[in-house]
Amino acid sequence: MPDYTIVESVKNKFNIVCAWQEKYKDNIPKSNSELWIERVLILSAGIFILAILLITLFIFAKGIPLIAKTGISEFLFNTEWNPLKGKFGIGSMFIGSLAVTFGALLWAVPLGLITAVFMAEVAPVKTRDILGSFIELLAGIPSVVYGFFGLIVVVPFIRENFGGSGMSILAGVFILGIMILPTIINISRDSILAVPKEYKENSLALGATHYQTIRRVIIPAARSGIVTAVVLGMGRAIGETMAVVMVTGNAAIVPDSILSPVRTMTSNIVLEMGYAAGDHQAALFGTGTVLFIFIVVLNLVVDIFAKAGISNENR
Amino acid sequence: MRTVNLREKLLTGVFWLAALAIAAILMVIIGYVVLKGISSVNFEFLFSPPARAGKEGGISTTIISTLYLVLGSLVLAVPIGVASAVYLEEYAHKNSRFAYLVNLTAETLAGIPSIVFGLFGFVFFVIFLGWGWSILSGAMTMAIMILPTITRTSQEAILAVPREYRENSLALGAGKWQTIRKIVLPSALPGIATGIILSIGRAVGETAALLLTAGSSLGMPASVTDPARTMAVHLYILAMEGISMERAFGTAFVIILFIVIINYAAHYGMKRLFPLKK
Numbered sequence: 127m128p129d130y131t132i133v134e135s136v137k138n139k140f141n142i143v144c145a146w147q148e149k150y151k152d153n154i155p156k157s158n159s160e161l162w163i164e165r166v167l168i169l170s171a172g173i174f175i176l177a178i179l180l181i182t183l184f185i186f187a188k189g190i191p192l193i194a195k196t197g198i199s200e201f202l203f204n205t206e207w208n209p210l211k212g213k214f215g216i217g218s219m220f221i222g223s224l225a226v227t228f229g230a231l232l233w234a235v236p237l238g239l240i241t242a243v244f245m246a247e248v249a250p251v252k253t254r255d256i257l258g259s260f261i262e263l264l265a266g267i268p269s270v271v272y273g274f275f276g277l278i279v280v281v282p283f284i285r286e287n288f289g290g291s292g293m294s295i296l297a298g299v300f301i302l303g304i305m306i307l308p309t310i311i312n313i314s315r316d317s318i319l320a321v322p323k324e325y326k327e328n329s330l331a332l333g334a335t336h337y338q339t340i341r342r343v344i345i346p347a348a349r350s351g352i353v354t355a356v357v358l359g360m361g362r363a364i365g366e367t368m369a370v371v372m373v374t375g376n377a378a379i380v381p382d383s384i385l386s387p388v389r390t391m392t393s394n395i396v397l398e399m400g401y402a403a404g405d406h407q408a409a410l411f412g413t414g415t416v417l418f419i420f421i422v423v424l425n426l427v428v429d430i431f432a433k434a435g436i437s438n439e440n441r
Numbered sequence: 442m443r444t445v446n447l448r449e450k451l452l453t454g455v456f457w458l459a460a461l462a463i464a465a466i467l468m469v470i471i472g473y474v475v476l477k478g479i480s481s482v483n484f485e486f487l488f489s490p491p492a493r494a495g496k497e498g499g500i501s502t503t504i505i506s507t508l509y510l511v512l513g514s515l516v517l518a519v520p521i522g523v524a525s526a527v528y529l530e531e532y533a534h535k536n537s538r539f540a541y542l543v544n545l546t547a548e549t550l551a552g553i554p555s556i557v558f559g560l561f562g563f564v565f566f567v568i569f570l571g572w573g574w575s576i577l578s579g580a581m582t583m584a585i586m587i588l589p590t591i592t593r594t595s596q597e598a599i600l601a602v603p604r605e606y607r608e609n610s611l612a613l614g615a616g617k618w619q620t621i622r623k624i625v626l627p628s629a630l631p632g633i634a635t636g637i638i639l640s641i642g643r644a645v646g647e648t649a650a651l652l653l654t655a656g657s658s659l660g661m662p663a664s665v666t667d668p669a670r671t672m673a674v675h676l677y678i679l680a681m682e683g684i685s686m687e688r689a690f691g692t693a694f695v696i697i698l699f700i701v702i703i704n705y706a707a708h709y710g711m712k713r714l715f716p717l718k719k
Contacts, residue, residue: 160620164532170524174525175546178546244457248453259708274677279473365552392649409528
């Protein structure tokens with residue numbers, strides 16, 4: 127029979143603290159200048175909302191009319207992109223973006239997950255710290271440097287060993303995978319570290335080995351965080367521009383193999399924005415609109431999974 | 442029992458292999474750029490302007506442009522970002538819809554790809570406000586991009602300040618703002634500074650958004666309304682148009698050097714600079 131009086135007293139203390147916090151936010155007498163400061167601070171925070179509203183408004187205002195004129199399915203799925211003839215179908219770039227993104231996830235997710243488990247569960251402290259700083263540096267390298275490295279090293283390597291021009295989906299998949307590794311590793315590592323210690327202890331006490339515990343207990347418990355990591359990695363990959371534009375060859379065609387060149391939606395924008403005008407420019411904004419909606423939907427998915435994770439913990 | 446042991450040994454091997462692969466990837470990328478780039482970097486390369494579209498000469502104007510843009514975006518983003526963090530952590534109610542909305546938009550902003558920021562900056566600052574391709578347009582765009590980082594890190598730093606600090610200050614009769622300004626913010630400074638340094642890193646490497654908002658003019662910008670080409674944009678153009686691989690390597694080396702220094706400063710320098718406050 128647990129001693130409920132202790133639980134009650136802890137609960138009461140907790141309530142007092144909470145009440146104190148709210149009081150601290152409310153009831154401290156405010157002078158005139160304090161009120162003004164609060165208003166300025168609210169205004170600053172409001173800039174976030176203003177920014178997202180403006181971004182949505184201006185990109186949609188420029189992109190949606192052309193998408194409507196072309197027809198949504200025509201714009202999204204027609205593979206003919208010929209601005210000179212007024213043909214604006216981003217189908218091949220849509221496929222291109224999906225191809226490099228899923229290709230990158232295909233190898234970066236397993237490698238990232240293994241590394242995350244290694245850092246959280248297996249590695250000695252020193253190794254973990256060194257690896258951690260490596261991953262931070264990897265995350266800090268600008269995408270244009272990755273693209274440059276890809277152009278100079280990866281593309282020639284593919285050309286010499288697999289044929290073709292080297293500018294290919296494969297090159298994009300390789301470089302993009304490296305770029306999303308830090309996102310996948312950091313978020314899934316944190317979610318693995320957040321698994322309550324008792325889970326692990328109980329499993330070990332029942333006679334399971336460390337690896338059985340990792341596979342059967344820790345990874346399932348960290349599920350929602352791992353899904354978040356993968357989805358955010360996917361968002362990064364879809365939105366990545368400079369690295370992809372430098373290594374994938376940018377032909378607006380439907381790829382027929384992983385060695386074929388490909389153009390992504392992001393590349394399309396950065397390649398043609400410099401000289402596009404009129405409907406052509408609007409079509410590039412249309413491409414941006416599609417990209418933007420994609421990312422916002424992915425973010426909502428992450429939000430839902432994060433909430434699912436929290437309610438799991440509460441159960 | 443033996444088979445289990447063998448399997449576990451194999452798994453351990455796989456784990457170490459994965460870690461080694463990650464380390465190797467980083468080493469190869471940085472090592473390659475450094476080895477190939479270091480020979481083209483010298484005093485002249487750093488301090489003379491590019492000539493013949495970057496085929497000859499150095500990268501001085503692009504370094505200056507990068508500094509202008511980084512500084513400009515920080516001047517805009519740091520006050521707003523820190524103020525928002527103060528509001529969210531010190532003023533907003535737990536259940537405030539407004540605060541929830543701000544947090545949500547900050548998260549969304551952090552996930553938006555830089556090319557979309559570029560499109561927005563182009564249509565809003567460059568065209569709608571008529572600022573043209575300029576340092577001003579570029580800095581404004583980049584400020585919005587780094588806002589979420591600055592606010593997030595500041596929020597965490599403010600949250601980590603012990604409650605007793607605030608209690609003691611208030612008990613001594615200080616006002617709320619006084620407490621924040623004199624107690625909370627100074628204690629949170631290392632964390633805030635880390636966020637700012639990380640934003641500098643992002644700004645130094647940013648390419649797509651700046652290509653669309655600051656332009657790619659190679660001249661030395663004389664005012665904030667002039668277009669400018671940063672090091673990252675310069676590297677992109679040198680490499681993509683095959684203007685000069687030697688100078689592209691040199692530029693990549695300087696960028697990497699910046700990033701490594703910034704990373705070092707963010708993670709080790711902070712601890713040295715503020716050894717007691719953590």
